Every structure is written in structure tokens, then in C-alpha cells.
Amino acid sequence: MGDFLRIERDGAVMTVTMDRPDDRNAITEPAQSAEFVALGEQLARDRSVRALVLTGAGKSFCSGGNVKSMREKQGMFAGSPYDQRTFYRTTVQTIGKTLWELEVPVIAAINGHAIGLGFDITLMCDLRVMAENAVVAESYVKLGIIPGGGGAWLLPRVVGYARASQMTLTGDPVDAATALQWGLVSEVLPADRLLERAREIAHSIAASPGHATRMAKRLMREGMDQKLPTHLEMAAAYQALSHHTADHAEAIEAFLDKRAPEYSDR
Structure with missing residues (x-):
């Protein structure tokens, strides 16, 4: 893939690791963003991947932009300013767009600091x-800038406007216990158990037909901005497609035969 994202199957x-631990997995170079885009394009074609775990090497998940480069x-x-606007639009913002459009379910295993852009990811x-010792922060204002990676759009949808405002306008870090209380993460674990648990969840997702989990994810994503009648029309179309897949037929047969299904991603 490249020299930033390390991929295991x-x-x-699939487990994807941001692999520049000496730099706290900071993202500044266009090539790093391009690796995310290439990964998204690959997964759009490869239906054999049914779940993805994203994490960071070393002590950080991702420290965001490189402050020394700033x-x-x-x-x-x-x-x-025009050059910088173009850079943002064609580099780091493509990461958020790629992950948002990706239909493969993605689990973030937050192993350490997830700061700024790293948190937005x-x-x-x-x-x-999230690991017990990890922290997250929407910390842009601490550097005199604003959230540039999509966090200002999504954070209120995840934790509500009041808590999103607190995180965004103070830039203060949030520890794992608070993140769990706020519903920002679903589980908090010891650091040495984090990746194992993330993969357990991924395999649980991957135990179902890939077309079903991909379309279910798309329904939820689109539903965030849809009116109910529009959403139900989309659900009806997706459901009709699902009923005509080989994996749906296999799931029914396996259920009635009381055996483990064997999916072909068709």
C-alpha cells in the first residue's frame, strides 16, 4: 500500500495500522492521505473484506498534523491561503471523505493519543x-486554528451539541472513562487487550454476509440526513437487493439446517 499504512488480513x-510511531503517526504529507484514498478504492472493489480495524503503531493512534511543520x-x-486551502481539500480532507464513503464497517482501536485530525479520523x-490510558482531543483551537478534518460536522452527531462544543471550543483532552460515559466509545479496555477486542468485534461483524453489513452501514450513514419516507424508500430497495443474493439464500439454509453458513460474498 505504501510506507504509512501497514495492512494485515x-x-x-483487515487490520490497518498507521505506522510511523517515531512521529506519533502524524499526518502531513500528501502521500499519507493518498494511501487512505487508495485503500478506500481497493475496498470498494474487494467484497471479501467484511470488517476493518484501524489503529496506530506505538503509543499514539494519530497525533494529527505535524506541529513542527506548521x-x-x-x-x-x-x-x-489559497495554496493551503487547496492542500486541505486535496489531502487530509480526502481521508475523512474516504472513511465516510467506505461501506466496509470500520472499528477504530484507539490505542493512544488521538488528537486533532487523528481524533477526526x-x-x-x-x-x-479505547485503551484505558488513551486520550482524545478536538484540540485545533489550542493552535489557533479550526477543525479542518470533518470533526465539527460529525462530533455533534456523535456526542450531542453541548459536549461537542465543550470539546471543540476548549480543545481540552477527554480521557477514556469520560469518552465511555459520553457515548463517544463503546468499550474501554486495558491497553494490552485493545487490539484483540477490536478484532473480536470485527470478526463478529464479518460473520454476517458482507452485502448486508455494507448496506446496513450505508442506510445508517444516509439516514443521518434523510427524512423518514426517503430513508424507507432506500431501505426497501436495499432489502429487495438483499433477498436476491446467494449469501441470503445460504444464511436461510444454514439457519434452518442449524449449521454454520459458508458465504461466497455473492
């Missing part, structure tokens, strides 16, 4: 599990 489950006005932080995932 275990059957229908100070030196290097990379995406160089040039005129977790918000674009479908569910989040």
Missing part, C-alpha cells in the same frame, strides 16, 4: 474502542 477482517510553514502549511469510523 485474517480471513474477512511552525516552519512546510508541506501542506506552506504557501498562500476516529469519528469517521463506525465504532470506537
Whole structure:
């Protein structure tokens, strides 16, 4: 894939690790964003992947943008305001768009600091599990800038407007216990158990037909901005498609035969 995202496969489950631990998995270079886009394009074609775990190498999930590069006005932080706007739109914002459009269910295993853009990336995932010692922060204002990766749009939808305002306007970090209380994550675990649990959830998702979980995810994503009649029309179309898949037929036969199903992703 590249030198930033490390990819492992275990059957229908893919684990993707942001792999620059010495740099706290910071994202600044266009090539890093391009790897996410390429991954999304690959998964749009590969129906054999039914669930994905996203995590970070080392002690951080992702520390966001490289602050040293900001100070030196290097990379995406160089040039005129127009240049920087173009960089944002064509690099880091493509990560959020890719994860948002991805139909494969994604679990963020937050193993350490998820700061700024790193936190926004977790918000674009479908569910989040978090290590006991990890923290998250929508910390842009601490650097005199604003959320640029999509967090200002999604965070209120995840934790509500009041708590999203507290996180966004103070930039203060939120620990794992608070994140669990707020519904930002579904589980908090010891650090040495985190990835194992994330993969357990992924395999539980992958135990169902991929077309069903992908379309169910799409229904939920689109439903966030749809009126109910529009949503029900989309659900009816997806349900009709589901009834005509080989995996639906296999699921029914396996249920009635009281055996484990064998899906072909068709």
C-alpha cells in the first residue's frame, strides 16, 4: 500500500495500522492521505473484506498534523491561503471523505493519543474502542486554528451539541472513562487487550454476509440526513437487493439446517 499504512488480513477482517510511531503517526504529507484514498478504492472493489480495524503503531493512534511543520510553514502549511486551502481539500480532507464513503464497517482501536485530525479520523469510523490510558482531543483551537478534518460536522452527531462544543471550543483532552460515559466509545479496555477486542468485534461483524453489513452501514450513514419516507424508500430497495443474493439464500439454509453458513460474498 505504501510506507504509512501497514495492512494485515485474517480471513474477512483487515487490520490497518498507521505506522510511523517515531512521529506519533502524524499526518502531513500528501502521500499519507493518498494511501487512505487508495485503500478506500481497493475496498470498494474487494467484497471479501467484511470488517476493518484501524489503529496506530506505538503509543499514539494519530497525533494529527505535524506541529513542527506548521511552525516552519512546510508541506501542506506552506504557501498562500489559497495554496493551503487547496492542500486541505486535496489531502487530509480526502481521508475523512474516504472513511465516510467506505461501506466496509470500520472499528477504530484507539490505542493512544488521538488528537486533532487523528481524533477526526476516529469519528469517521463506525465504532470506537479505547485503551484505558488513551486520550482524545478536538484540540485545533489550542493552535489557533479550526477543525479542518470533518470533526465539527460529525462530533455533534456523535456526542450531542453541548459536549461537542465543550470539546471543540476548549480543545481540552477527554480521557477514556469520560469518552465511555459520553457515548463517544463503546468499550474501554486495558491497553494490552485493545487490539484483540477490536478484532473480536470485527470478526463478529464479518460473520454476517458482507452485502448486508455494507448496506446496513450505508442506510445508517444516509439516514443521518434523510427524512423518514426517503430513508424507507432506500431501505426497501436495499432489502429487495438483499433477498436476491446467494449469501441470503445460504444464511436461510444454514439457519434452518442449524449449521454454520459458508458465504461466497455473492
